[in-house]
Amino acid sequence: MLGHEGDEYYMEQALRLARQAYRMGEIPVGAVIVHGGKIIGRGHNRCEQLNDPTAHAEMEAITAATHQLSSKYLNECTLYVTLEPCVMCAGALFWSQIGRVVAGASDPKRGFTLHGSLLHPKTAWSMGLLHEECGSLMTSFFQSLRHG
Secondary structure (H helix, E strand, O other), X not given: OOOOOOHHHHHHHHHHHHHHHHHOOOOOOEEEEEEOOEEEEEEEOOHHHHOOOOOOHHHHHHHHHHHHHOOOOOOXXXXXXXXXXXXXXXXXXXXXXXXXXXXXXXXXXXXXXXXXXXXXXXXXXXXXXXXXXXXXXXXXXXXXXXXX
16 A cells, blocks of 8 residues: 555655654654645644643644544545554544554554554555654654653
8 A cells, every 4th residue: 555646745744744743842743634635634743732642643633634624534534644653543543434544653662553453444554654764753852862
């Protein structure tokens, strides 16, 4: 599924948002939701800024996209996210019935795949698009915390 037209472009947009989060002192995760070739939802982690453990990139993008479509369902949409979603975000993606999820880096400690597939049965998903860029951003962020 990595061959879809535009996948790298949309993941680059998610990476831009992740870099913005990094500059704000947030865990650098970015997400965009695409419908009909257009970005309709964007988000990056804002947990520190908002003092809200649910302010993940995916949650922000889901809220923006559902408002844009005036629908709670995103079955004709694709989420591009720089890090494998956590269980909370996978649950929200399940309820939105998102059509496709494309993740950059895996999250072996907190990713949803640790618990089996928590996405909707009709949701297609893949992992590994621009994984080096996505993963190195996370590594750099956590190294800066240890040495900062």
